[in-house]
Amino acid sequence: MSGLNYRGFDHAALAVALAVLASSSSTAAPRAHDGTEPIARPSGLTPIRWIVIEENAAKAKSAAAGVDCTKFVLTQAQAARHLRRARRIDEHDFNHMITWLPCYAAGRVGFTSGSHASWSIREDGAAWLRFDSGDEVFLYCPHCPLPRTGSWLVD
Numbered sequence: 001m002s003g004l005n006y007r008g009f010d011h012a013a014l015a016v017a018l019a020v021l022a023s024s025s026s027t028a029a030p031r032a033h034d035g036t037e038p039i040a041r042p043s044g045l046t047p048i049r050w051i052v053i054e055e056n057a058a059k060a061k062s063a064a065a066g067v068d069c070t071k072f073v074l075t076q077a078q079a080a081r082h083l084r085r086a087r088r089i090d091e092h093d094f095n096h097m098i099t100w101l102p103c104y105a106a107g108r109v110g111f112t113s114g115s116h117a118s119w120s121i122r123e124d125g126a127a128w129l130r131f132d133s134g135d136e137v138f139l140y141c142p143h144c145p146l147p148r149t150g151s152w153l154v155d
Contacts (some may be wrong), residue, residue, distance in 0.1 A: 001023045011093060016020050016061060021053050022149075038096055039089065039090070039093065041087060041088050042090075043083075043086060043088045043137070043139060044088060045083070045084075045086060045111065045129075045137070046111045046113040046115070047084075047111065047112045048080050048083060048084065048109055048110070048112075049078050049112050050109070050110045051079055051080045051083075051107065051108070051109045051110075051119075052076070052107045052108045052109070053074060053075075053076060053079060053106075053107040054105045054106055054107040054108065055069045055104070055105060055106040055107065056072070056074060056105045057069050057071070057072050057073050057103070057105070058072075058103070058104050058105060058106060059102050059104075060102040060104065061102075061105060062102070063102035063103075064102075067102050067103070069102065069103035069104075069123075072103035072104070072105065072123050072146075073105070074121065074146070076107040078146070079105060079107065079109075079119070080109075080145050081119060081122050081144070082125075082127060082141060082146065083109065083119065083121070083127060083129075083139065085118050086125070086127050086139035086140055086141035086144065087139065087140060087141065088137060088138065088139055089138050089139065089140045090138065091136070091138050093138070093140075094126060094128070094138035095141070098124055098125070098126050099124055099138060100122070100124060100126075101122055101123040101124040102122075102123075103122065103123040104120050104121060104122045104123065105120070105121050106118070106119060106120040106121075107119055109129070115131055115132070115133070116131070116132050117129040117130055117131040117132065118130045121146070123146060124142075125140055125141045125142040125143070125144055125146065126138070126139070126140050127139040127140070127141070
């Protein structure tokens with residue numbers, strides 16, 4: 001009865017329980033994932049100053065015949081909102097964990113930091129930035145509202 005007080009309360013067990021609870025809070029370090037979803041973290045991007053759409057309703061060259069991307073049309077506001085809300089993922093997760101869809105929009109963006117980048121946003125919620133410096137950022141926002149074309153239904 002080493003940890004029990006006169007009322008039968010185990011202080012050592014309480015300390016362990018509180019430590020477990022604290023380690024599972026939202027401020028805890030990211031946990032290893034089970035490999036089914038990308039590990040996402042804040043993008044670290046500065047606010048967007050301007051954005052230009054250069055391609056809309058675009059279709060990847062490797063898309064299956066019959067894929068129609070004409071409904072995947074973004075406005076500047078939608079593109080900017082997606083880039084603001086998306087979270088950073090690593091390149092491996094971008095290329096191997098997201099269900100790739102062939103419809104996309106692309107353009108250029110300028111940030112308040114003075115940096116500029118080419119961007120692409122896919123129908124699946126994945127986004128990519130290549131800064132003029134050559135740095136690349138991979139983003140993902142599976143729940144951001146984007147036009148849906150049904151391109152994944154084509155055989």
